[in-house]
Amino acid sequence: MNIIDTLLRPDLRGREPYGAPQLDVAVRLNTNENSYPLPPAVVASIEKAVSAVAPHLNRYPDRDAVRLRADIADYLGYGLTPEAVWAANGSNEILQQLSQAFAGPGRVALGFTPAYSMHPIITTAVGGAWIEGNRDRRFDLTVESAVEQVLRHRPDIVFLCSPNNPTGTALTPEVVTAVVDAAPGLVVVDEAYAEFARAGTTSALDLLVGRPRLVVTRTMSKAFGLAGARVGYLAADPAVVEALRLVRLPYHLSTVTQVVARAALEHAPLLLATVDAIREQRDRLVRELTGLGLDVAPSDANFVLFGGLSDSSGVWRSLVDRGVLIRDVGIPGWLRVTAGTPEETGEFLDALRIILNGES
Known part of the structure; x- marks a missing residue:
């Protein structure tokens, strides 16, 4: 040593x-990247946006990325406001900030494996304890099994992944709502691949109203093809967003990242x-x-x-x-x-x- x-x-x-x-x-x-390069029209918009802010990079970025959050809220719909949206450097930083604010030393996070491997890595990195929950042999998670495990462990954060990585399976809304009802703490639904879901698959965004402990995280790395830009975001009760401002690093999202993401959102139909x-x-x-x-x-x-x-x-x-x-x-x-x-x-x-x- x-x-x-x-x-x-x-x-x-x-x-x-x-x-x-x-x-x-x-x-x-x-690595589940989008194999298609950005269309020329999107590239041109990004170049124009970056060129416009380049002379001003001597100044710090908008600390709270207000305009980007407004654009994300418009893209998502569901009546979301900028106050209910947060953005960071990829959904991994979103997950890290949630763990910093709601997990950490003396606290417990639960996930149902196999699932996204960064959930336990982030939990332990911030000093929290990780509990590995179970799925059935076909990688499914039933209401009964999920609720039993939540009640047994009483975690401060429950990580759900839908569609799940690495299995690709999606959760039913009944599982999500049952976990929220049973859990004493935050329930984070990682929807990094939501745009690819088959018709009829319900997003946890449908379940946000009236559930202040439910958080939905997403990314622009996959469907938008912006893996190299590192842009992730969440939708949640505004009180969750306010809590994340306590742990985020100052000016964590660069000016360049913000304008690249906004330019991409202007072309959402083309990218999608x-x-x-x-x-x-x-x-x-x-x-x-x-x-x-x-x-x-x-x-x-x-x-x-x-x-x-x-x-x-x-x-x-x-x-x-x-x-x-x-x-x-x-x-x-x-x-x-x-x-x-x-x-x-x-x-x-x-x-x-x-x-x-x-x-x-």
Whole structure:
């Protein structure tokens, strides 16, 4: 153990940082990015917006990103006001701020795994205790199971993920409302992939009115294709937003980030036009992976979890050898693939068929 290890918080020693492999391969379908580049009209608007503020970058940004929050409220609808919206550097910073304000030392957070791996990482990073709840064998979460676990652990924060990452499965509104009713603290519904949900899937935004302990987080990284811009946001009771102002860093959201996000929101219909194309490839993956005899989880996201693999790590490595990168999410026998362009999806499926058939 080196000197720095001895100074590190004991609860952080030996832990591994979050990270997905960043390999230089032809087909990257491992981090659920939007495979489509920004349209020229959006690029032009972003360039114009950044050019307009560039001479003034000697000044700090709007500390509360008021105009961006107003634009997000307009985009979401549901009668939301800017006071009920908060923005930060990706939804991970939103989750971190929620944990700083409502979890931390002496407090407990509960999540139902497998789910987004950053929930426990953020919880422990701020000094809170993480409780790993359970889903059933098909990755579903029932009202009865969720409520029983909430009542047993009495967490200060419950993290729900819908559509869930890495499974792609969405929660019913009955599960969300039951958890809110049973939980003593905050209930955070992570909806990073909400725009990709199939028709008829209910958003937790429908449930916000009258539930001040319910928080819905989202991102512009996926459907909007702005992973490189790092913009996340939440909708909640205004009192939650006020609480986050106690823990946010001063001027946490740069001027450039704010104007890039606002320019993108002006073109929301154009950017979201790729959603249908991505849904088509997701559904294609479900069909064709099922046709290969694999076990496929139903997906409302822009990715598909598939199993029934005797050596999932070996399949992952063989795909990389063929220039295709997908995600080994740590569930034995299962892998996750992002729905990319038709060409990317085709290359993945072709490579997988070769591997499963034992061809060289």
